[in-house]
Amino acid sequence: MRRRRRRTYPTLIRGLIQVSNFFTYRHGELFAEEVPVARVAAAVDTPFYLYSAAAFTAQYREFADAFLPEEPLICYAVKANSNLAVLRIFADLGAGADVVSEGELRRALAARVPPERIIFSGVGKTAAEIAAAVAAGIHQINVESIPELRRVSEVASAQGQVARIAIRVNPDVDAHTHAKISTGRKENKFGVEFGETVSAYNLASQLPGVEPIGLAVHIGSQVTDIEPYRRAFERLAELVRELRGLGFPVARMDLGGGIGVRYDAERPPEPLNYAKLVRDIFGPLGLALAFEPGRVLTAPAGLLVTKVVYVKEGSARRFVIVDAAMNDLIRPALYDAWHDIVPVRLPEKGAALAPADVVGPVCETGDTFAVDRQLPLFAEGDILAFADAGAYGAVMSTTYNSRLLVPEVLVSHEHFAVVRARPSYEALLSLDTIPEWLCQRSPDRSANPVRKRGAA
Numbered sequence: 001m002r003r004r005r006r007r008t009y010p011t012l013i014r015g016l017i018q019v020s021n022f023f024t025y026r027h028g029e030l031f032a033e034e035v036p037v038a039r040v041a042a043a044v045d046t047p048f049y050l051y052s053a054a055a056f057t058a059q060y061r062e063f064a065d066a067f068l069p070e071e072p073l074i075c076y077a078v079k080a081n082s083n084l085a086v087l088r089i090f091a092d093l094g095a096g097a098d099v100v101s102e103g104e105l106r107r108a109l110a111a112r113v114p115p116e117r118i119i120f121s122g123v124g125k126t127a128a129e130i131a132a133a134v135a136a137g138i139h140q141i142n143v144e145s146i147p148e149l150r151r152v153s154e155v156a157s158a159q160g161q162v163a164r165i166a167i168r169v170n171p172d173v174d175a176h177t178h179a180k181i182s183t184g185r186k187e188n189k190f191g192v193e194f195g196e197t198v199s200a201y202n203l204a205s206q207l208p209g210v211e212p213i214g215l216a217v218h219i220g221s222q223v224t225d226i227e228p229y230r231r232a233f234e235r236l237a238e239l240v241r242e243l244r245g246l247g248f249p250v251a252r253m254d255l256g257g258g259i260g261v262r263y264d265a266e267r268p269p270e271p272l273n274y275a276k277l278v279r280d281i282f283g284p285l286g287l288a289l290a291f292e293p294g295r296v297l298t299a300p301a302g303l304l305v306t307k308v309v310y311v312k313e314g315s316a317r318r319f320v321i322v323d324a325a326m327n328d329l330i331r332p333a334l335y336d337a338w339h340d341i342v343p344v345r346l347p348e349k350g351a352a353l354a355p356a357d358v359v360g361p362v363c364e365t366g367d368t369f370a371v372d373r374q375l376p377l378f379a380e381g382d383i384l385a386f387a388d389a390g391a392y393g394a395v396m397s398t399t400y401n402s403r404l405l406v407p408e409v410l411v412s413h414e415h416f417a418v419v420r421a422r423p424s425y426e427a428l429l430s431l432d433t434i435p436e437w438l439c440q441r442s443p444d445r446s447a448n449p450v451r452k453r454g455a456a
């Protein structure tokens, strides 16, 4: 069941306030910073992602400021939004990067994130990926299993290097989030089991090519309750004491990401409260802290802008069919996620609202963004936007149904720039090839089962 919504349309339409500090209405027009969204739509055509540079900056500052005394390493989780322009904004603010593949490592380096501020996470790093990370001289590799520990040891030794590693611990704590993005329970594939951590650390201290430098944890994403963090962090602090008691130096603690955002009526932990929790638990241990926030830095900074293609009045439902689809923003289809839907031009005050399903053109019923939602009476050609789409939006898009990846546009003050172009259909098709042996015309087409029209 849906909980009470945050921004009801009556409120929006009456007070006319804002979608966020950086997406606001002026005289009924939605603006991204100083740029009318409709102007971008006219220039690049829908659908497209629209980001606010000021919003990324504000989100980062709020997180970083909560930890001013500690000055931890804040490694932005690249997976949330890996556009190079976005990475450059965070790099310029002093962020490092948390990467989970060679592709993300390359993106972080290309955006000029210093290698000594990059952490490599993930359960299935290949030897080639580990080699790339070691060669780049990154800050730390988070190791999630004994076989992976041995692989890092082999690869780094072969390069004559010593890789600094942290053991990612699975604390067996339920983050109370969607099952598909929960990572800290022992049924989840992530991390070394809590009870195995000491022996993994011990092994790491003996293997060549690796130096265990600390621990890491990440219990899940879109975490809106602070208690699971408390439980996980207390377990990690306990491990630090145990390891130190056994004579192992533990200098670093990577606390992962996961802080949720408010898509609907959630009340995620405030960065200041989260920081206090961290301080209370880890302050006495004198560790160098790192974090891997993704969503909280990016979700509120992006919209997916789309246009109504048709309105179909069914007997059971009113369908608003838009030109964006599940391949562009998969979160509703995959996690039943909520994204507010806001008009780019507000309807007149007092205009009627009516329930509608907002759907995309993809041939799956799951291609549904909203069900039975109270919305203005959108008409063909109207432009609307899905809010809070700056995280896990463009990065999760695909070309399903042979739809082109949509552009990403970045606004800063009164400027906007396309930071990922819409590819051409030629580019899409050029990835495929028809093998030579299929190109030769078959001499005998009589076996073709397609009958001529009218044939019996």
Ligand code: LLP
Residues within 6 Å of the ligand: 077, 079, 080, 098, 121, 122, 181, 183, 218, 220, 221, 222, 223, 256, 257, 258, 259, 292, 293, 294, 295, 296, 331, 335, 391, 392
């Ligand atoms: N660190 C690690 C090791 C992670 O696996 C993740 C996210 C993060 C950091 C960043 O978490 P965040 O602060 O963004 O919550 N596609 C899903 C979310 C998947 C998150 C995967 N791991 C969604 O759209 O909700």
